[in-house]
Amino acid sequence: MSNSTNRKFRFVFAIWWLIWFAVHYSVLLNYGITQLQAFADSFISNILLAGCCLLIINNMRYYLPRREKYWYVLAMSFGLACLWLVATRLLLWAFFKNENTYLAMVSSSSTIRYAVAFLIFGCMATLCLLWYTQKEQKEMDARKTEAENLAKEAELYKLRQQLQPHFLFNSLNSISALVNVQPEQARKMVHQLSDFLRGTLKKEEHQLVNLEEEFQYLELYLDIEKVRFGHRLSANVECEDECRQLKLPPLLLQPVVENAIKFGLYDTTDDVTITIDAKKTENNLVVRVTNPFDPETCNPKQGVGFGLSSVQRRLYLLFARNDLLQTKAENNLFITIVKIPQVNA
């Protein structure tokens, strides 16, 4: 509850009890008791009533009944009203021990007192129930909208990543250059690029693919990059036979290799060799991607790069583990290790 609604509530609450106090007092005066008695009676009854109401509010704020809420309201009103009546009568008795006419009046009006208290507590509890349920609903809606927005953003980001504008435009530019000098090569690259794009489009997030398939796709990607960067880029792909049929999420490795290529090509001016190898250990498929880097200008401890964080996120969403993507630097080599658990392999 914000501060201003809080203050407003307190104000209304106090006004309400003042009015109720006045009504109570004037009604009692008609029963032939002294002003002092009427005043004390009204004051004690209403202070205790107000106290019980605050108790209900606090109870509902921290504990909102889920099931049987109406029985809960009923039982609470019933119980509190009993307690209230006993407490009020004890206090009044203590104050006016010897004034028998007054005490007789208190006794005879017990039923009506009880009924009023029961009604007030019932109303209060129902109001609280509605108020806090609605508030909870609002919070839940806000959370839901937030979650939806996050999901949308992620979706958009994924789409943009899939399209890879930088890669696409540079490849098209290479084709444009090749058309004149090596038309055959240009045509081949158009085919490779088409296959690559088709690959990014058709894959479904939750369908696992064979490592063999993913490696073919990587080769395609590497071939295109090799045309772009010429002799500067070379790649070694090694895969043990027993790994070929192991499963992994589609397009998982491409961002890792892309990161390695960018890292390698943009961090050194020398020729760059990217090594990719796959092994099976225990129940995991382990893929290592290695690229050279310059330890003087680059700080690999800065951790997982931009491209890699999306891979890590994906692995986390799929396997609920954060230790599946690791990076380390050895001499001038940057190594990215991806572990993919083999579920019911």
Add this chain to the structure above:
Amino acid sequence: MKVLIIDDEPLARIIVKEYLQAYPQIEIAQECNDGFEGIKAIQQHQPDLIFLDIQMPKINGFEMLELIDNPPAVIFTTAFDEYAIKAFESHAVDYLLKPFSKERFDKALQKWMESNNANAKTNTQSLLESVSHSPMQNNRIVVKLAGKIKIIPVDEIFYLEAADDYVKVFTKEGSFLKNKTMNYFENTLDAQHFVRTHRSYILNVQLITRIEPYEKDSHLAILKSGAQVPVSKTGYAKLKQVLGL
């Protein structure tokens, strides 16, 4: 007229070369693979125009231009760079988005030939200034030191000190001069990590070990390296805010 082509993709250079064949008056002085070669070639050939890619090994196109004292007219050739394109559009320097057609290339060249050379150079300067108002993309600073180029990752900076028209960048390897202003660094460095604590100082808050009172209203920040950096009254308020005190 002499031109240079600076691009790390051989095929991208081939295209520019091919399109340039239609201009016999233009001589391609050299083709460069990266920014380092580019800097050397510019000093050696003093070209009238360069074709420059942005994403290149080690240092990018903008960083290369920053290291040249009197940069020539530039036509940028780039594939996709939203942030850079904004900078291009607000300045008369032309840019070619890859892949570009012969017609588009001719237009860019026409534009350059019509503008006088001095004009094109001023445009390069103002372009660099406008690019420098956006937050730093690479988190590094490129400086020249005795003819060599040094790349300093931003988180290795201890602090920055104003020095006339330059800024002194202090790192564990000593200090380097960069021809930028304090305002430039204040605007582009990550404000959560670098605070301008004084008119002449910006410091890396992650390296502060303690802050001591010093004279009236001012303080001294002691860094891990032992360096003492003055903190003015307003600087102290900023520092407290960033550190959450």
